[in-house]
Amino acid sequence: MRIPGRWRKARTALVLTLYLLVSTLAVAQASAPEARKTLLVMGDSLSAAYGLAAEQGWVALLDKRLTGERPHWRVVNASISGETTAGGAARIDAALKEHTPALVAIELGANDGLRGLPLEHTRANLERMVTAAKQSGAQVLLIGIRIPPNYGPEYAQAFDAIYADLAREQNTALLPFLLAPVVTDRDAFLPDNLHPTAASQPKLLDHVWTVLAPLLD
Incomplete structure (x- = not known):
């Protein structure tokens, strides 16, 4: 037809x-444009820019660096001064649900160690956070801290071992000691001798970046 x-x-x-x-x-x-991925930082005062303007802290500097070098990433800083691992473990589920991060950086434990809290509790809380983040589909960067031997060298050594043991068992990335670049320089800290100055923050960022950058590719 x-x-x-x-x-x-x-x-x-x-x-x-x-x-x-x-x-x-x-x-x-x-x-x-490529959908932006979220890096969630769960930390304490060392990541919350204690004693500084918020934009001076290493996490804010990280966000600025990502804007220039990894524009498909953004940072959500959920760090709270004084936070313990128990507080982080209590907040992790809500934070994961709200921000749906692709990567979670956990920098907690310093306040546990300074208070001499039971090591098994610190480890269990960190493990709870790592497990929750991994189950949500996020990668994990565990950022360790070391404490002075106020409660004896055995406590301090066992505390330090928590991070390496947990990272190995959970197969997560690890930065063994956040303050490694500045710990021997008294002038790098505020008068409390606990929190790094504004001038120290870029050094902390560069230190974190050595382990973080490969996770962003």
Whole structure:
């Protein structure tokens, strides 16, 4: 059966319209910006810029670096001064649900150690956070801290071992000691001798970056 000319023209126009529509959608998808991934930082005063302006802390500096070098990443800083591992463990589920991070950096434990809290509790709380983050689909960076031997060298050594043991067992990335670049420099700390100065924060960022950067690729 011969198709009338007007129907052939209509069919050609329809095919052309569909082709243009598909092409337009393909171009739009190809040019759409990559969805931003979230790095969630769960820490204490060392990550909350205690005693400094918020923008001076290493986490804020990290966010600034990511904007320039990894623009598809953003940082959510959920760090709280005075936070213990128990507090972090209590908050982790809500934080994961709210921010749906692709990567979680956990920097907690210093306040546990300074208070001499039971090591088994510290370890269990950190493990709870790591497990929750991994179950949500996020990668984990565990950031360790070391404490002075106020409660004896055995306590301090066992405390330090928590991070390496947990990272090995949970197969997570590990930065053994956040303050390693500045710990021997008294001038790198505020008068309380606990919290790094603003001038020390870029050094902390560079230190964290050595382990963090490969996780962002």
